[in-house]
Amino acid sequence: MRRLPHPHTGExxxxxxxxxxxxxELIALSAAPAGNRxxxxxxxxxxxxxVLLGVAVVRHRRNRPAVRLARPSTPEAVGAEWFSAETFEGFPAEAVGPLLGHPGAPSxxxxxxxxxxxxxxxxxxWIERHFGLPPDVAHVLCEAARSRR
Incomplete structure (x- = not known):
């Protein structure tokens, strides 16, 4: 069973x-005198x-382009230097291999x-969401990358 990346508890x-x-509001209207209704x-x-206007303003501010640009994004063009032997030093092949031994594993x-x-x-x-990796695989990759830096 796959875990949802963003639970919608706020909604x-x-x-x-x-x-x-x-x-x-219905209770207040029914309790009010007929002339004041x-x-x-x-x-x-x-x-x-x-209240509706306030919710719309907050939602707009959270989704505006400046906020999206502040998040890390993938590069537009990727050169061969991104996939060199130096880049893959420290790749946790032994740790990731057993986690992917099931059908439908990522490529x-x-x-x-x-x-x-x-x-x-x-x-x-971010990696789990963009590549569809299981959470434990994404964590193993990020921990190995963090120790490599």
């Missing part, structure tokens, strides 16, 4: 919050719109590419 909490707020409904709608080329990027400083979660 579930937000949905629960929306349902709770809607229930509280339009004013209270307008105030509640304005509050809900402000050697993806392992070598993951190793090069681990040497360049990418973390295990």
């Amino acid at each position: 579930g909490a937000a949905a629960l919050g929306v349902f709770t707020l809607a229930a509280l 339009p004013v209270i409904a307008g105030a509640l709608a304005a509050a809900a719109a402000l 050697p080329s993806s392992l070598y590419s993951a190793w090069v990027l681990a040497v360049e400083g990418h973390d295990p979660v």
Whole structure:
């Protein structure tokens, strides 16, 4: 069974919050006198719109291009020097081999590419997500790359 790279617990909490707020609004409207209901409904709608606007602003700021550019990324063009004998010094072939003895294991080329990027400083979660490697393989590669540096 494969572990999800990003659990969506924040989305579930937000949905629960929306349902709770809607229930509280309905209770407040039903308890209000009939003459005040339009004013209270307008105030509640304005509050809900402000909350929605705030969530949209926070989500936009988290996903803007400047944040994405700050994260490490793969190089545009890769030369032969990236896959030289010096690059593969310290490659943990003995440690990685037994972890990949099952059907559907990643190809050697993806392992070598993951190793090069681990040497360049990418973390295990990034390597696991971009190469589809099992978590233990990504951690072995990153630990060996860290000790190599």
